[in-house]
Amino acid sequence: MMNNHTNKRICIPGDTAELAKVREFVEMMARSCGFTEEGAYKIVIAVDEACSNLIRHSYQLDNSRQLCVQVENLGKTLTIKIIDSGNSFNPLSVPPPDMGEYFRKFMRGGLGVHIIRQLIDQIEYIPADSSHPFNILKLVKSLE
């Protein structure tokens, strides 16, 4: 039986200039899994938001730090693991914003996690602990 399972990873320094490489990699993996251009675009945005948050907030733009994006193609499902070595911070602990209030008060920032929640089917956060030194944000998206 043919096994289409593939597993690839890209690692980048904590520099927003590197986000383009992550987007190209994730788009290629999503397209090869069978996602449409639109479906792949949604996954790319979610991963970009997660990586941008890590680079800006956790790594504070320190390009000596590194994060990795690992993509597993399980046939009809793509699992993306975003792996970082910063302080653990569960993005799922951020409550969804009230967008009416957000616009009334002309608020800024803080929308990345909200975007990820809307575009991804399953999200799981696995903080570093004594058994593994890295935090993992796991995003799962199935073909529609």
Added chain:
Amino acid sequence: MSNFILDQRTVEGAEILYLKGFLDAHTAPQLEAAIGGLVQNGKYSIVVNFRDLDYISSAGLGVFMVFIEDIRDQQGDIKLVGMKPKVFTVFDLLGFPMLFDILDSEEDALSKFQTA
């Protein structure tokens, strides 16, 4: 090579910014500097033309939130035109059409400024 290019011209008293390429956490500061420069020079009628923009993340959307309150306080506006459907999807996902005029063309935006 930059993956984001920004051009600007003045038409009928409005400042038009043309965005090309990818607007993300890396390139958003370029747009913020451009709009900030216009506001500093008292230019409050701003049209942002997205026709050649292929990608936007929340960092790009955030730039418009930085300025919109001050610009409207000065009776100006930032009008957004010419978005590709995939770029509009991101604005729509977050409800930005509630706050911003998102129009088809530059002409639509200019005529709205003239009738405002």
